Amino acid sequence: MARMKLVLVGNGMAGMRTLEELLKAAPDHYDITVFGDEPHPNYNRIMLSPVLAGEQTVEQIVLNSRDWYAENGITLHTGKRIVKIDRKNRRVEADDGSSAAYDRLLLATGSKSFILPVPGADLPGVIGFRDIADVDAMIAASSHYKHAVVIGGGLLGLEAANGLKLRGMDVSVVHIGDWLLERQLDEPAARLLQKNLEEKGLKFLLKKQTAELVSSPTPASGGGVGERALLSSERPSLLELAAKSPSPPAPPPLAGVGSTPRVRAIRFKDGEEIPADLVVMAVGIRPNTALAESAGLQCNRGLLVNDTMQTFDPRIYSVGECANHRGIAYGLVAPLFEQAKVCANHLAEHGVARYQGSMTSTKLKVTGIDLFSAGNYMGGDGHEEIVFQDVGRGSYKKLVLKDNKLAGAVLYGDTLDGAWYFELMRDATDVSDFRDKLLFGRHHIGDSGAGGGMGDEMSRVMLLPDSAEICGCNGVCKGDIIKAVREKKLFTLDEVRAHTKASGSCGSCTGLVETILAATAGGDYSTAPSKKPLCGCTEHNHDEIRAAIMQNNLKTMPETMQSLGWKTPDGCTKCRPALNYYLLCAWPTEYVDDAQSRYINERAHGNIQKDGSFSVVPRMWGGLTTPKELRAIADVADKFNVPEVKVTGGQRIDLFGIKKEDLPAVWQDLSDAGFVSGHAYGKALRTVKTCVGSQWCRFGTQDSTGLGVKLEQMTWGSWTPHKYKMAVSGCPRNCAEATIKDFGIVCVDSGYELHVGGNGGIKVRVTDLLCKVETEEQVMQYCAAFTQLYREEAHYLERTAPWVERVGLSHIKAKMVEDEANRNLLAERFFISQKPAQVDPWKERTAGALKREFIPIRVVS
Amino acid sequence: MTTWIEVAHLDDIPRQGARVIKTAAGDIAIFRTLEDEIFALRDKCPHKGGPLSQGIVHGKKVACPLHDWKINLDTGLAVAPDVGCAARYPVQVIDGAVSLSLTPETTLSE
Ligand code: SRM
Ligand SMILES: Cc1cc2nc3c(=O)[nH]c(=O)nc-3n(C[C@H](O)[C@H](O)[C@H](O)COP(=O)(O)OP(=O)(O)OC[C@H]3O[C@@H](n4cnc5c(N)ncnc54)[C@H](O)[C@@H]3O)c2cc1C
Ligand code: SF4
């Protein structure tokens, strides 16, 4: 069958991203042709600012080289502008007369700089800031002229001004508003920014309205080599002014030649005039829709598209800045990349993805200045504000809350927590539980992991040498990450993880990696999509899958995958273990565990070691043991030549280096001595750590050891979303470290304090106090209920600490402290699930279950 | 001439799983996919030698248990961006009997 023809108009970031996604999803579906009116292959437009600032070169920002197009069989036409779409005959025509037929057409024409319609706007030396030609023009001007004026104090304007200043020009920024960046910042933050930029030598003229651009009476000489000049005779319409020049290379230097005078000054409404040899208009962008409009496609501040990125003509799709989705034309790449993904999915005829809009956040790319803003940062009716200001340190923070959810944020100076605030906004997290600490950032709510502690401001990270180790787990240095981002054109955190392994293990360096990524690839690529699917095999997220399992009575993994439209025949290493757990949790008495969907540790009931051997940790209830047990362990260690015996951090003994085929025999001996598996390998109940307690300790208030043993006997064998640890301390001296456990108990004279959501691992988090109870029976009941709530609600591989932070302590209290009936129901469901779970997996296997798992099936010589 | 050694019955190997054959030249892992295809690779991950037989089998790939590299069962090649290759051994299944040749394949199939 002949392949269908796909034509892309607009060789820019959104369109090309769509093609890359399409090639991944359906490499052979189309014959692809690309038209772009710029003379270049696709490049990273975001990085024009650093190029202007001299921090990067044009070569470094190319995203798809001409070879790339050739390798992927794509026909590329650069420097050709499509001027007509013939929808009836399904053809597009370019300005040089060439044409191409399509079965599907993708319009990704982006937008153009808006040029103020003032007298003189068509003079040579007046440009926008949009493409390489503009940057070339600015660089050329900087070596011949002195005075630059940037009109527009938004992100683009400031980045242009900063670049021109670094190129040696005398730069003034003219802004009509009361303060800079009024679309991103409130006034106090903008004043700080202005002060810092003034220290860098920029001048600002606020509340100034441009009346006219004035030309030089006499032609200046020798200026503007290679600069793009816009001649009124060539471009009569003002709207057309900012459009791209039709054919490369740029016209020969016209500035100041002959009768065409160059811009010389700018005059304001109040009569004031300042010199200007270069005027950069950065007052806004307009979607490039003239082409679509001429073809009769509905446009209204952008080409209208639906949730599948389709225009009113079902054969024509549109993505990027030219598209208007639900009333919004986005001007940042993160949402455009989401659109690209959805569009590619439909072009590939997979037909499952939907684009539902994005929330955006912005950063200013001026080296040495840290600025972040997102959402509704101005507040208003029904909104509350939390503000912190320290002018001396140049630091300002404002958070806007609505109904105890974060609605917006502005950070200046210290943007460490930008990504976190953004996450809270996206997930609509209820912040009432930590509202008092919200402003001070993530690590003040118990989270002092390496990522937070080291700080991730752009400048500090970028000052590190290339040899600085960023990811301690995988030994990845800063230089490795930068190299991979540049060479492999990586944009997202996931891609950096895949290519370098950085932040792929414990994740504590994620913030650092994101910063390096942002600094190297530009912009805000780290922003997570509005909805995060469980994995690449599905469009659904954890909560949707769990809900579907219950509502649709899905009882097996194939059934679940089929019903929810899985894209792969048998899932992947991310979804299979998760589904296995969700089904087990939903149907504890019916579901047959799928060993092949378990990670090896849980399949073989031991921890795999780097040499492929295993470790064995038997349970020692509450950390108690006896001489007889110790002797049995010693005998096993002797008999099997165990290379190392170690006391663990969880109050029990670990036997290391056991060969897989010896496991059943080792377990047999341990089992005979009365031991059961310690589940030191599982997403399961691990240890219950205890202290001496009232039995012996002179401070003990309750029998913490005894209570720990009871709790462990009640909960052992339970599978949980992630590992689950408990501890009981006999008094507030807390020798069992109960306040960094998933469920911790601190005994006091009058009863028991119950603490939840602690973590002593990668990011230390101290527990929250859930409530206080009076009897051991209550402790057991609350423990069962809390464990079950976690089992039923958390995402797979989410420990209690992030879960509690995500859903909020009040939610947990409402479900199981305040609601007694529900607490009892939860506990009841926990006890039902425990009946089939409390079968010692070791004993089962020494009795012959799954014997073949452990021995080679054949030995051949 | 390929010398086939019968090593197992199809049912000895779990679907989406693997079993190990011990040989003088080292362990060989025999994989069975959801679709009942059978593959044999040297039981050593090209990364740091992890036992591939212990990994999760999905599609025509296995995920190494140590650091989660994905290895293509049909080619032995690591899935990009990782780079490396585990030796492949010829296998055949006749009437449910799985036979293996101990001479690794030399060409890289695509
Ligand atoms: C054996 C032990 C270290 C020791 O010699 O003491 C240990 C060993 C491992 N820990 Fe641990 N952890 C051990 C106590 C701890 C503790 C201390 C404790 O429990 O009081 C912690 C911090 C407390 C906590 O979890 O909040 C701890 C936090 C971790 C983490 C980080 C978890 C987190 O949420 O941040 C991991 C990684 C993971 O789970 O993904 C981890 C993972 C591991 C793994 C399983 C790594 C792996 O996947 O191979 C190690 C297995 C080693 C092996 O080859 O057997 N281990 N690990 C301890 C076993 C306790 C036990 O008796 O079961
Ligand atoms: C200086 C600068 C800095 C920026 N910084 C950031 C940032 O930090 N973070 C961020 O998220 N975003 C930033 N942006 C915005 C970001 O670059 C854009 O949102 C993104 O490039 C838009 O992608 P697009 O594909 O829709 O449009 P474009 O990348 O503009 O691509 C459209 C292409 O189509 C071509 N074209 C138009 N009409 C036709 C036609 N009829 N025929 C043929 N070709 C045509 C255009 O010439 C252009 O090459 C910045 C933009 C600029 C200019
Ligand atoms: S035992 Fe824990 S801390 Fe030690 S190396 Fe292994 S995972 Fe890291």
Ligand code: FES
């Ligand atoms: S040894 Fe296989 S992934 Fe590291």
